[in-house]
Amino acid sequence: MLTAVLTMLPFLLFSLVGFGAARFFFYSHAQKKRLREHGTAGEATILRMERTSMQINRSYVYDFLLEFEVPGLPTYRRQHRSRAHDWKAFILEPGVRLKVKIDPNDPQRFVVLGPVNQQRPQSIQALVAAATGFTEARTVAPADPVKALKDLQSMLDNELITQDEYAQKKAEILSRL
Numbered sequence: 001m002l003t004a005v006l007t008m009l010p011f012l013l014f015s016l017v018g019f020g021a022a023r024f025f026f027y028s029h030a031q032k033k034r035l036r037e038h039g040t041a042g043e044a045t046i047l048r049m050e051r052t053s054m055q056i057n058r059s060y061v062y063d064f065l066l067e068f069e070v071p072g073l074p075t076y077r078r079q080h081r082s083r084a085h086d087w088k089a090f091i092l093e094p095g096v097r098l099k100v101k102i103d104p105n106d107p108q109r110f111v112v113l114g115p116v117n118q119q120r121p122q123s124i125q126a127l128v129a130a131a132t133g134f135t136e137a138r139t140v141a142p143a144d145p146v147k148a149l150k151d152l153q154s155m156l157d158n159e160l161i162t163q164d165e166y167a168q169k170k171a172e173i174l175s176r177l
Helices: 002-015 019-038 122-131 145-157 163-175
Strands: 038-056 059-069 075-085 098-103 105-113
Touching: 002 122, 019 098, 019 105, 038 075, 059 098, 075 105
Parallel strands: none
Antiparallel strands: 038 059, 038 098, 059 075, 098 105
């Protein structure tokens, strides 16, 4: 069944959108496949990511500013417009590093393979914490109150928190006993 559908796909595309669009679709797909197989491996860092008002299949399109690091080439930047979900990353934001393959003949052509490190949170609390700018450690209460009090004292001794913050957190930890 699937083979029959794939065999009919070019004819369906041709009849729906015309020869030019069907040719573009298959050329683009073939070009990405060639880059995945024969491109030069490198990494790209997202420097800027801005959502546009444009959508494709209910997915927003973003304007990215990427910085590429490819062996044998100087570091360079490129602006690119794409849907974020095309890059197979759970979280995309400035600072995220992506595995890419670059066309050796034209460094402006590339394909994203996915994130260098998959940052998939282990829990919904971690996802909420990431969205609000807090670390998971600040949102999840430590299981051992003695360790929490020692850590709190250490933070006060290293002047990471004020005396007032120390007193407030200490009272909060002791209230859970």
